[in-house]
Amino acid sequence: MQGKAPIGIFDSGYGGLTVFRSIADQLPEYNYIYLGDNARSPYGDHAFDTIYKYTLECVEWLFAKGCHLVILACNTASAKALRTIQQRDLPAKYPDRRVLGVIRPTAEVIDQYTTTKQVGVMGTRGTVNSQSYLLEINKFFPEIQVYQQSCPMWVPLIENNEHLEPGADFFINEYCNQLLNQSTDIDCVLLACTHYPLLMPKLKKVFPDHINVLAQGEIVANSLADYLTRHPEIEAKLGKQGERHFYTSGDPAAFDAHASIFFGEALKSGKM
Template sequence: MQKSSPIGIFDSGYGGLTVFRSIAEKLPDYDYIYLGDNARSPYGDHSFDTIYRYTLECVEWLFDKGCNLVILACNTASAKALRTIQQKDLPLKYPDRRVLGVIRPTAEVIDNYTSTKQIGVMGTRGTVNSQSYLLEINKFFPEIKVYQQACPMWVPLIENNEHEQPGADFFVKEYCDALMNQSENIDCVLLACTHYPLLLPKLKEVFPDYINILTQGEIVASSLVSYLGRHPEMESTFSKTQKKEFFTSGDPKAFDEHASIFFGEELISEKMG
């Protein structure tokens, strides 16, 4: 294992920047490399095998850049690729490297946000069809009833910067109504896609006031802080010069134009090479 390295953060596109932002706020001293696979996004409608292959390629690219730890800041990749990478690829090829996702940290704390023990999960088709949240939440809190709703139009709207336009209202209301029609006792809605926080203003207008709308950035960041505390042997390898690098498999100029909306500040990316 290298003596120093950045922390790698991966997403299929821009959404992981909302998680990266929270991580950088909690752990500002560390070095980071963010990789967005924009040329092949969105991942939501791809098969398990395709998402696994894409995700592994990006994880290995971050490993080659010196990252000993990679965070999959993408629910679809966490749902469809993480387990295979952890169980198959790391033990055989990268025994000293680690890859973490966003589903388990969220499932571990979801009980703190519901009184009725009925929650809604809104995500891509890939995340919903994987049943990953049902399985993970059931491990920790079998008494919680989970209702799911796929929202296939939300990521395209956000990635094309149309999410604040009136035209997005129809698709926001359509999916929210479809979820709430499954149970009138839902009191917590998890946004199980890292793009979806950008829809929060519209979601707050549609959902009743008593609904807890849960985003993942703060949860994943707190979980990472805890993880590093439990694994000092890993934590000690990270370089801490406050350096942030951004890479995309797509067009860097287009990435930079959109990325600031997610990250909250201007940034300059490079082409994944």
């Protein structure tokens, strides 16, 4: 319907709420539906076909809710499912719908944050093994050297609200040091998982002051604003009543209890 459609924001769990927070702050007038696939998270260690299947199911659910535009606010889904959905599923079944990810917008601007042209990428195993950031960054900036580090313990620590406790320090220091040991000239570290901004207070203490530690929320929000300016045919379909609705495939009470840590305010979710 003209002027009624919400923007869909999808994540495998809670992490996408950090991106949603930045989007809502920059573009508060639009209607949004957030979906967290908490019943099947984390996605990071799943096989490609499984991640694609889960992501497509959630995207189609958001389409059924009236979304014409869906943001995959999940690095793993963006790395392993977005291209197939864009190239195969949308043309065949949903030619008037659009699905965007978080990898390309970040890759397009990464050169603004590095002087040495040596960038570290920290993410889940799924994101790192996909090589998506390496490929996308080198597509735009072949002169940039990309070093990757998987951090499999970070998401469980964050989702169990243990990330700021002293017990988390070992795993934070371990992965950061493993990345820095790959090159002494890294001057920008990209947090390529939407959970990781919650670790920012500790990461700022671990990394030297000259290293830019980069979260994706503001970058993705800027990219979305630019996209809507360039695609008025999509923007015209979007509702602007400032409504926000949250859904989870898991237990809504459990989702609500954890989600405020990521979104920065209390919220009430429904069952997918």
